[in-house]
Amino acid sequence: MGNKIAILGAGSWATALAALLSKKGYPVMMWARSQEQVTQINNFQENTRYLPGVFLPPQLMASTNLEEVVSDCKTVIFGTPSHAFRKILQEVLPYVHKEAVFVNTAKGIEEDSLYRMSEVFMQEAGTQSLSRYAAISGPSHAEEVGQNLPTTVVVAAKEKIVAEQVQDIFMTDMFRVYTNPDLLGVELGGALKNIIALGTGISDGLGFGDNTKAALMTRGLAEITRLGIAMGANPLTFAGLAGVGDLIVTCTSVHSRNRRAGIEIGRGKSLQETLSGINMVVEGVRTTAGAHGLAQRYDVKMPITELTYEVLFKGLAPLTAVNKLMTRLKTHEVEEVALAAVNWTK
Numbered sequence: 001m002g003n004k005i006a007i008l009g010a011g012s013w014a015t016a017l018a019a020l021l022s023k024k025g026y027p028v029m030m031w032a033r034s035q036e037q038v039t040q041i042n043n044f045q046e047n048t049r050y051l052p053g054v055f056l057p058p059q060l061m062a063s064t065n066l067e068e069v070v071s072d073c074k075t076v077i078f079g080t081p082s083h084a085f086r087k088i089l090q091e092v093l094p095y096v097h098k099e100a101v102f103v104n105t106a107k108g109i110e111e112d113s114l115y116r117m118s119e120v121f122m123q124e125a126g127t128q129s130l131s132r133y134a135a136i137s138g139p140s141h142a143e144e145v146g147q148n149l150p151t152t153v154v155v156a157a158k159e160k161i162v163a164e165q166v167q168d169i170f171m172t173d174m175f176r177v178y179t180n181p182d183l184l185g186v187e188l189g190g191a192l193k194n195i196i197a198l199g200t201g202i203s204d205g206l207g208f209g210d211n212t213k214a215a216l217m218t219r220g221l222a223e224i225t226r227l228g229i230a231m232g233a234n235p236l237t238f239a240g241l242a243g244v245g246d247l248i249v250t251c252t253s254v255h256s257r258n259r260r261a262g263i264e265i266g267r268g269k270s271l272q273e274t275l276s277g278i279n280m281v282v283e284g285v286r287t288t289a290g291a292h293g294l295a296q297r298y299d300v301k302m303p304i305t306e307l308t309y310e311v312l313f314k315g316l317a318p319l320t321a322v323n324k325l326m327t328r329l330k331t332h333e334v335e336e337v338a339l340a341a342v343n344w345t346k
């Protein structure tokens, strides 16, 4: 096994990462579903549909043949959306070397099972295999990574050695990679921030201001953290790159598809119209349904998530959702459990 890297997917994020690693000198091969993408990458050094304007090194190769792409690879990176993760994993597993490391970059929750991607991975590859699994997350829009603008991300893995191996693979002087042992927290942060980005987009689409956006982001982080704690994550992870970091970028960036979808919905478009107009993956939609299920399973209050769910799937008017959030029963800002350190005397 040499140091060949496989990247599965040829969307914006897969392409940005493939360009980064290829420019770093790794032999990289991408898997694309469509021959059109393969031709563009191999013959024209650009992925005009998903990452226009970013030059792809001529040595970066793509193929529609999964076996060819993953065979002899030391590292297999998933750059496909989370709803495709299980199926593609099933297809590649027979061809992947038994010592290869898997790196997932998708930010989502499986809709019916409510599994995180590491749980899907364990189910398909076996519990032992989690020692060869890592997740990358953090504030990192493909368009900016493609332009080599300074970016920071976090890699989480059960095994420190794997996290550090992946850190070394990706790290450049413009792409700084931190490690974190809290795989659960990193996966949750990356997935759940997309719901809040839909919410802030809706708020922007309704014509609300920066106060509203800051409120949604702050209270959004509070409910993400609340669910994370209930599931066993480290609360500090949500103060890091996969938590507040990614929340900030996704809720404020012109590049965010989740925010863009929210804006259209806030302006009155239906979910279907919105999604077909964007024509790229909007992970937050499925994740809202997943988080709605997790909130029920863990009996955690997630008012922004709940109302986003009702807007997306139950026809609730966005304005009514905002009104419902603003007129909830009055409450404390900080959870009782966290208040233990800084509390009022009774």
Ligand SMILES: NC(=O)C1=CN([C@@H]2O[C@H](COP(=O)(O)OP(=O)(O)OC[C@H]3O[C@@H](n4cnc5c(N)ncnc54)[C@H](O)[C@@H]3O)[C@@H](O)[C@H]2O)C=CC1
Pocket (backbone or CB within 6 Å): 009, 010, 011, 012, 013, 014, 033, 050, 079, 080, 081, 082, 083, 084, 088, 105, 106, 107, 108, 140, 141, 142, 143, 279, 280, 281, 283
């Ligand atoms: N775009 C970004 O800036 C970032 C995206 N991500 C995550 O990366 C993942 C992929 O997102 P993007 O690259 O942005 O999406 P995209 O919409 O740009 O591309 C999606 C790619 O997946 C393929 N695809 C879609 N459905 C598929 C299926 N059922 N089976 C096989 N392939 C399928 C498409 O053909 C396309 O190549 C998402 O989970 C996203 O949250 C993470 C960090 C940054």
Ligand SMILES: O=C(CO)COP(=O)(O)O
Pocket (backbone or CB within 6 Å): 107, 138, 139, 140, 141, 142, 194, 197, 246, 249, 250, 255, 256, 257, 258, 259, 281, 282, 283
């Ligand atoms: O996760 C992302 C940036 O860190 C990408 O967000 P969008 O999917 O909303 O574009």
